[in-house]
Amino acid sequence: MSNTQSTSFSQRYFNMKMNKMRYGWDKAKRMKVCYLFLAPYAILFFTFFILPICTSIYYGFTYYNILEPARFVGLQNYVNLVLQDEVFLTAVKNTFVIAVITGPVGYILSFLFAWFINELPKWLRAIAVVIFYAPSIAGNAYTIFGIIFRGDAYGYLNSILMDFGFIDAPILWLTNPAYIMPVLIVVILWMSMGTGFLSFVAGFQGIDKSMYEAGYVDGVRNRWQELYHITLPSMKPMLLFGAVMSITSAFNVCDVPRALAGYPSTDYAARTVVTHLFDYGFSRFEMGYASAIATLLFIVMILSKKVISAALERVGT
Amino acid sequence: MAFPLIFAIGSALKPLDELFRFPPTIFPQHPTLDNFSDLIVTMGQSWVPFSRYLLNTVLITFLGTFGHLIIASMAAFVLAKYDFPGGRTFFNIVVTALMFSGYVTGIPNYVIMSKLGMIDTYWSLLLPAFAAPIGLFMMKQFMESLPTALIEAAHIDGAGEFRIFWNIVMPNVKPAWLTVIIFSVQSLWNNSAATVIYSEAKKTLVYAFQQIQAGGIARTGQAAAVTVVVFSVPILIFILSQSQILETMASSGIKD
Incomplete structure (x- = not known):
């Protein structure tokens, strides 16, 4: 039954x-x-x-x-990656440092710049947008940093420092492992005002002005409260888009270290996860191993997107 | 922010003795176009005529952008304006794919292209460019702001979907075109295609330029000239279309 x-x-x-x-x-x-x-x-x-x-x-x-x-070969590639490949661990460490510094700093800087230029007159704002956005569409213009940071006395930074007497011999900015990472971080930050920045600029323009008036009636006392309680919540979609863009650029760093620090760089000091992948995939043709690296990268990127969208959910509440 | 770019332009205009002057100067004292004319001389000596590289890049950039604009707009139109099974899921996958750029999908892409016999043809650059996620994303977000009533009215007047798309939707999203165009041009123009194109006659301009830059110290002046030539194109397009691009970016957000 x-x-x-x-x-x-x-x-x-x-x-x-x-x-x-x-x-x-x-x-x-x-x-x-x-x-x-x-x-x-x-x-x-x-x-x-x-x-x-x-x-x-x-x-x-x-x-x-x-x-x-x-x-x-089962999990062999992953086992080798984690247990045997010391260069990969360097690459992970470098990528992590780059992502943790340039990701949030670039993101916050683009947001603050967008906020500052928001109240400029229209023509001035247009010029500012071009100036901030230009580096990220300038293709391989970052190679110019190769001249600025050149290791001999003709390098601009070296010559300025020597002129003022801070140093008495040129510093090998791009060859000495101690300096490579800071230099790379500067260059990547320079390029980081990308698509996210444009989205923020447009987002600020789109906020309904009457929201601010209503906010002041409801007891918003200063600009920071206004930013946190009104501006940020109304820009949530742009903030998420900007975050996705900055995760992408922070984790996919490859061309800049290859062009500036050499490939391979001294002591692998400029190796990132993607240069490592490039090395195995396109120089050694170990596609399986390179694919394992790519898979790990996919997982990390998707997870960081989840974490960030969860964090953004709480903004302004 | 603009300093390195100004500095690059300055270097490109310096004569040889100023490039290596100590202490170095930022602005040239005796500006000259020698570096650019040297560049043309070097280009003239290359194995494949320089105009060929230029033609390759212009062709790829133009066709890739045009195809991308049409194909991505068609998809964006139905994703933005119709609710059909699978549409929302598809769009979510595209948003996730925004994060996968360049080398990460490079290896399996290479394998797939070689299976399809596309290696060393322009298709290996064009077809992936047609399907770039960022263009579809921007287009769809912008099209959502179009009034649905407009489309319904056209339906009642008896217009077919394609006619609605071509005669009503597309003319109304011109700002989004420019945005899609700048993203597409920028990525195609800067694409050196080093991993998928092997014949010298099919190489792109940026690839040829990189070879000149690799000439080292002796080519410092020409390398600076190259940098200026390469970055001026996308920046010019951006300057000309920036107000329209910002209008599109206003709808760029990702709603969770």
């Missing part, structure tokens, strides 16, 4: 599910023109963004050098 009852229950549940699916299917059929519009993008996006991530996860468990078929 109880048996039949449970069957009928599961039957009913099954029917309900089927109906729901049929409803979804009918809707999908009615909306088929939507899929038609989406298809070209979706196919390309799947091929060049989703499929690579899936294959990367798969190759992470294999030994693969492009010439021979991939050989399954």
Whole structure:
């Protein structure tokens, strides 16, 4: 008896599910023109963004050098990464330092700059936006830092310091492991006023002015309270977008250290996770190992996005 | 912030003796265009004619941006204006994909492209550029602000989806076009394509420039000239379109 009852229950549940699916299917059929519009993008996006991530996860468990078929090696790559590869640990440490310093500092600086220029007259604001944003679209203009930080007396920083008598011999900024990281952090910060900054500038423009008046009536006393209780909550979507952009740039540092500190750099002092990945993937053709690195990076990036959006949820409450 | 860029322009205008003067100066005392003319001479001596590199880059940048604009806008239109099964999930995946750039997907991308026979063709640069997540993201967020009534009215008047898209939606999102264009141009123009293009005749301008910069001390002046040439294009486009771009960025937020 109880048996039949449970069957009928599961039957009913099954029917309900089927109906729901049929409803979804009918809707999908009615909306088929939507899929038609989406298809070209979706196919390309799947091929060049989703499929690579899936294959990367798969190759992470294999030994693969492009010439021979991939050989399954289980967790070997991950074990080697964590237990044997000292350079990888240096890379993780460097990436972590870069991400922890340039990520939040760049993010906060872009926000503060956007806030400061918000009340400038329109033409002045336009100039300021171009000046702050230019470094991040200037392509490989960061190579100019190679001249500023050059290790001989003709390097600009060395010559200025020597001129003032702070040092009596040129410092090898880009070759001495003690100085590489600070120099890189300066350069990456210089480039960090990117898309997030534009989003903040636009976000400030979009805030309804009457909100501030209402806030003052409700007892907001100074600019900081105004910022925390009114401005930040109304800009939450922009803040999240800016955070995603700054996680991306902080974790994907690769070209700057390769161009400035050399590849490989002295004592691997400028090695980041992505330069390590580049080394294994494109110089040594150990694709399996490089894919394991990529997979770890995906996981870390997705987790940091989750942490940041949870933190932003609490802003202004 | 702009100092290194001004400094780069200054260096590009310096004659050789000033480039190595001690103590160094920031502004050239006797500005000259020698570095640029030297650059042209060096380019003339290259194995493949210089104009070929330029043509490659212009072609890739133009086609890639154009294709991206159309394909991403079509997808953005239905994602922004229709509620259909799977649409929201798809968009969430695209937002996550904003974070995966460049080298991280580079390796499997290389494998996939080689399976598709695209290595050493322009397709290896164009097709991924068509599907860049940032363009779809910006476009979709901007299109959401279009009044739905506009589209419904067109429906009632008997316009088909494609007509609505082409004649009603696209002309109304011109600021977003410029934003999509600047992001796309910037990434294609600066793409050296070192890992997917091997034939010298198909190399991009930035790649050729990097070879000149790699010439070391002897090419210091030319390297500075190269830097200026490369960064001036995206910056100019940005200056010309910045008010429209800011208008688009106002809808750029991610709502959780």
